[in-house]
Amino acid sequence: MDAISVEGLTKRYGDVLAVDGIGFHAAPGQTLGLLGGNGAGKTTTIAMLLGLLIPTAGRICILGHDMARDRFAALARMNFSSPYIALPSRLSVAENLRVYGHLYGVKRLEARIRELALELDLNGFLDRPAGNLSAGQKTRVTLAKALINRPDVLLLDEPTASLDPDAGDMVRSWLERYRAESGCTILLASHNMGEVERLCDAVLMLKQGRIVDQGSPAALLDRYGRGDLEQVFLDIARNRTVAA
């Protein structure tokens, strides 16, 4: 059974077709990249996968649960991280993790918080208000929140945006290790092509709400005759044809 199964997914806002009948699958333990320029439909797709947005048409099945009928069963086994959605800034890091631990029904919550604090190096600021942290610290806290329930499916929206190269590398290494240990399925939307190349088993290239190409990073590089995914991204964004 696929961890994520999407068929004919469409979202229309009036005359604007934000997502146009896309379909894809992610196997358990796979990391799937979602690439595309601004307005390509990445955020809309993620919002529909999370149940924040009702699709105009199509079907989403996550961990065997139909998101239209049974989204809460799936949401309990999923989680999400984005630097664009904040955590309450006046609550301390530990309090924030406690809130989400309760919302996700985490057993032995205090032990889980200690575990995450150790793994993501949060101990130095566990009692500080989340609003007083640096961008790198905030990203680690958001990641800790996303992992509080040991999700089987993790959706990451630009997890390393606004991080310096060192902090970004640390997060990527941690994600690699976490996936290897947990077997978690990850859907990663990113503008960082190096990150996608490093973390993803397969990539979906989105443009104007449609999947215009897909495959493993290596297969895409081969198909476009390019040395890195950034060039492939530009080829697609600028309508350059695939190299013969």
Added chain:
Amino acid sequence: MSLRRIWGLMYRHLALYRRSWPRLLELMYWPVLQMCIWGFTASFLAGSASGPALAGSALLGGVLLWEVALRSQMGVAVSFLEELWSRNLGHVFVSPIRPWEMLAALVGISFLRMITGVVPAILLAFLLYAFNLFALGPVVVLFFANLMVMGWWVALGVVSLILRHGAGAEALAWSVLFGLTPFSAVFYPVSVLPAALQPVALALPSAHVFEGMRAALHGVVLWDQLAWAVGLNAVWMCAGLLLFAGQFRQARLSGALLNIGE
């Protein structure tokens, strides 16, 4: 319905108050201030030659009970706004918490906020003006309950409008119930209102509660007024829940949950 998820969201708000005494003080500030202003006015009326003694009690009882409705409504609406201001709604709505559990948590917080705000005002009324709200008898609990419920369904309407119009509707969180004060017969009987406005007042549970309160000051319990208040609250609460459910679904259709904080 999961009590743990409800507690999770309540804990988020309680943690805010635990680390901020100005927030806690703010909860008591307006009820206590109102009590002082109207308490002195009531003392003046009671002491004047033409002021009947019960008028002062009616005034104080009205002020205290109306605060129950006001604080209950603001407790729900402002707690929802706290989520919106902290741009945290995205994380909340992608967690397994059901919308009804979120509402239950907001109602729980609202109850605690109301108690924190109103109890000091009740104590002050007793200490400064020798006015004991509970001398009205056990029926005062029913007055409390009805006004709390009224505050909650009004807040559901406000939250629904915020879901539809975003932060642009946030001023309603503070102002909407003040708009209902003239029709709620807090300080005067419904019969004082122009005939055309009396049906409006009688459609509100609060008008029946305050008619009941004034009768209770004379030692009479008007059960029919209480029955009206309960019935109207049930109807309005159903309407509020339907409105919320509709607006929540609409927000999921329109994508409003993605940028509601903006």
